[in-house]
Amino acid sequence: MTLLKKIKLQIICGNGGKDTEDLSNSFFKLYLNFFKNNNFNIISYNLVEKSILFSTQYYQYYIDNENIIYKIIRISPFCGKKQTSFLKTLFQIHQVETKYTLNKKDIIIEAKHSTGAGGQHANKTKSAVKITHKIFNISIEIEETRSFVQNLKIAIKKMEEKIQKIKLDRDNNKKNNSYKEANKISWSHFDRLINLHQNKYISLYVENKIIKYHIKNISEIPLDKIMNYKQNNKENGAF
Template identity: 30%
Template sequence: MKFFNSRYIIRLYNRTLWPIKSVQSTLSSHKFLVCRSYSSLTTVDNGISTELLGNSGVRSYLNKLISEDYSENMSKPNVSALISAIRLLKVDLQSLNEFDIEKEKDKEFGEQLQKEIKSHKEQLTKLELELLNSLVPNEEFDCEDIMLEITAGVGGQEAMIFTQELFEMYNSFAHYKGWKSEVADYCHTEMGGIRHACLMLSGSDCYSLLQHEGGVHRVQRVPKTEKSGRIHTSTVTVAILPQPTELDVVINDRDLIIETKRASGAGGQHVNKTDSAIRMHHKPTGVVVECQTDRSQIKNRKIALQKLRAIIYKKQLEQQQSLTRSARKQQVGSSARSEKIRTYNFNQDRITDHRLSKNFHNLVGFLEGREYLDKVVIELRERANKILFNEFIESISEKK
């Protein structure tokens, strides 16, 4: 699996193209990786160790990358445009920095100058992150169709109420992003809230934006039914499953045990009167799924098969990752599903994302599932891309 488009690195090694210091230091400590095989494009630093550059493993690996992807990737207009824009901004910023703001007599001019410098730095950071996104390719399992499952955890009725709030947040976010959204499962309770729900989402960047939402979401607040005013802590588990095609996961009918039963719970006249609910057991993997969302048995069978295929696909991907990544890298990619990833504290109007080690406010706005959530998921994606960047560098270092 390729984690990084290394054929660009030599064009970007010039430190002026990287405003973020963490990327500068990473590139600086691995010069030999970004110069070999590009001597026709740029001058190789004299400080590069000839022993490292002469390493047959490194040379073979980089030559392979060039032959596979160089022509295709260097012709991408978005990358060329980003590089040009970054260079122009750096030149402009250098010119602005030549002014001595503290000695500037014209206060109005000095204030405007500060605003311009700040604006240029913000644009540089934004463009640098866009460039990083272009250089880090989608992983093999990146897709536009996903299954988002939400399940109430610890906390009883309060957990179920918050499960419904998160369900509505993600459904609203799908509409905000212009994605297609379909409710595949919705198990609500008579007292309010839902035990479990499943959304089928489809759209551009759907998986890349939401994959980091998988994990344990913790809520801290005083329930409406709490008379003493004590703060309760409840949890909700979110799972993000890439939705494969029939070609990705082949399921034979002979490997399935399908049972029909009458739907249970609140839901209308058809509940407990027709055998519309489906229970599907995949014998080779032991995976069992159920669906009673629709009053049509055929529709429930289709949804159950989609859920089954998604779960099996996810298991296959996790097995593949465990074979191709080190234990540390694997934890970065999947252990968040079993960890507390975010806390919603209503009393303090605070959302804490534990991966980013950041606090955000306006909890009501966040749960609306619009720009506030969008900002956080984008930041999580940038964090993941930087991790992939470092993993790539480290993996090549091990080859030397």
Template identity: 25%
Template sequence: MRADVEAAKADIEQSIELLRRRLDWDVALRKLDELNARVEDPTLWDKAEEAQAVMRERTRLANQVSAVQSLERDLADAVGYAELADEEGDEALLEEARGQLKAIKDRAARAELEALLSGEADGNDAYVEINAGAGGTESNDWANMLLRMYSRWANDHGMEVDVLEETPGEQAGIKSVTLQVKGTNAYGWLKTEAGVHRLVRISPFDSNARRQTSFASVWVYPVVDDNIEIEINPADVRTDTYRASGAGGQHVNKTDSAVRLTHIPTGIAVACQTQRSQHQNRDQAWKMLKARLYELELEKREAAQAAIEEQKTDIGWGHQIRSYVLQPYQMVKDLRTEVETSDTQAVLDGDLDTFMGASLAQRVGATRGSTLDA
């Protein structure tokens, strides 16, 4: 077998071994069998919340086990093709096998990164808040571009996106939006996007076609289960109701159905306006507030363990995590990891995996070598 094929095979085998060790393979298989047995028990659904937690855990573990098994099967097939091609001197078939091995290697690398998502809430759904910075219409349009970018990323990964609150800009774009992204490891991936995002381009709203710099902030926090206890004193929460903006029909526009909750001790505020009744919006807003306070607690723990809180900044725009330059040249660069690409359109269309992966690896301080040596 050719040397390059042997090298690719060895790299993939090393990734698979790492994944098996991270999963504690034999334990994971036994646990999956237990979860499958519980799912088949009709009495499980007598307690809906417990059943949902079991289903989520089974899905998470089944996906991890399936990913490893799929890598093993596909590696065996690709190596078999390469050996056959080598024996017959079929260069076209050998090149096809090389392409298969490259694709498998890329999948294995992503699976390694996903294995790093071991944080307490990494597997949860996520809330994503996007707020336009100073700059009026230009920044509002940039915030809307980020909304599109994250929605496309989520859809490309089989995740569902719900808009919980949206404040439109006066002329174009949005002033702010809150999304709920539903999918496996949504928070684990999206938490790497928290921070200030900077755009440089020729303004489409400037008749003189001058170059403009715009900012928008992204804040990410996990959706928490009801069984996670977060104590909130109702006396510490101010409730405001107002008329919802944007789409929603006559009912939304004529009643004070939208709800904003402000947690006075921390200054954290959340809002929801997408439900038809004030009661429904209030319930959703309380869930969001609970999630924000939970995320704050996780942040405190993380900051105590490693000084990475500097990756997050407030809406003061004093620091950005990523720059998107469309003029005078094309470049998206992450200022934390130095990862960059000139394919700006792909990034704005939701191709964020390279940036997320690099940031995640840096965030947990993990490399293949340090993990294998552990």
């Protein structure tokens, strides 16, 4: 059985104002067309975020080889001068949020006397519940009903929701930190250099090799040939 995984591509702009924004749009369309033309399963895409969510069995190739920095040199369509821009393609496995289920081995359950309304019944029976999570070191007390079993169910549900939020906040912080690190595009380092010569042809510098293609704009870059070139050289032991 072929294993498919969801991969999210995000195109991150370096500094460069309108030129870099224009290029990021071009690269977004370039990759989107590449996925469509090669029959990838595209799940969703967002032009504003410059992101594409797709699934593939070759997910490891993109994670290992296509997280790269592009350096693009071209004549600006806005000012007519030569401009240098930087872009990064960030491929990450898309993590699906799953509901947290409490492991009862991780909690301490205590029965307590209710302090709320209920008269003598509240004082004589231990219907209130306190549960403490041993790993997260958080406690919840519930005395919403006169039933210990019902209060326990409510307490477990609230504990699951609370831990779910804690884990989600942690994951979001990790994603934000990862994005910030990815967004630190160095002006001195790049993996692929694209030099668009007077909008007539481009020189591609890939793995210290120069490849020339006669194309008119960024959207015509033959991504499949670049990736095949890199993959073939890997298989031949060049890298």
